[in-house]
């Protein structure tokens with residue numbers, strides 16, 4: 326695994342919240358809220374390299390040359406369903422980001438991603454994109470989502486996952502070596518059903534209470 330393009334965000338607040346997410350006794354309300362908070366904290370780190378430009382403003386006291394974010398605008402693209410749980414948390418920090426959606430589910434037999442929905446902002450090609458999904462397991466869904474976003478002409482893509490398996494990171498790096506990956510934890514392995522171990526279970530079911 327080439328860790329140069331992988332950012333493991335191990336801030337104490339993130340690690341603490343991640344433990345609550347992993348706990349099977351955490352209920353749907355807390356789980357959903359904490360996924361959102363984790364996304365906000367991860368967004369803070371994933372936007373650390375945004376370019377700045379100088380701007381002249383007038384404070385109540387004096388003129389000042391200060392900084393504002395320059396360059397391309399952002400879009401976030403959650404992978405449905407579970408990625409939806411991260412959207413509000415990102416918009417808390419970047420309220421002007423546009424939101425595209427990609428619907429993918431993992432076929433339980435083949436474990437391959439199946440696309441059932443895709444709607445992107447019309448100007449997505451001019452935006453930098455952060456793809457959101459709490460779980461990076463085999464990497465099939467993330468790799469397919471990156472493929473779709475690239476088909477729209479997007480040049481700069483980041484992938485944000487709360488928990489990743491080493492297998493998923495390797496898969497994304499093989500298919501998309503240009504994509505930087507932001508995770509709060511790299512877990513041990515996948516089990517026989519391609520669930521992340523120890524992981525947190527099925528993220529979609531835990532966010533939406535469907536099990």
Ligand code: PRP
Nearest residue numbers: 405406407430431462463464465466529
């Ligand atoms: C989960 C998760 C990812 C995918 C990860 O979604 O949210 O999208 O699995 O697995 P992979 O890395 O092996 O592709 P799921 O297919 O359960 O769909 P859901 O979000 O609709 O529940």
Ligand code: URA
Nearest residue numbers: 462520521526527528
């Ligand atoms: N999808 C999930 O929601 N959890 C896993 O552990 C793997 C895939």
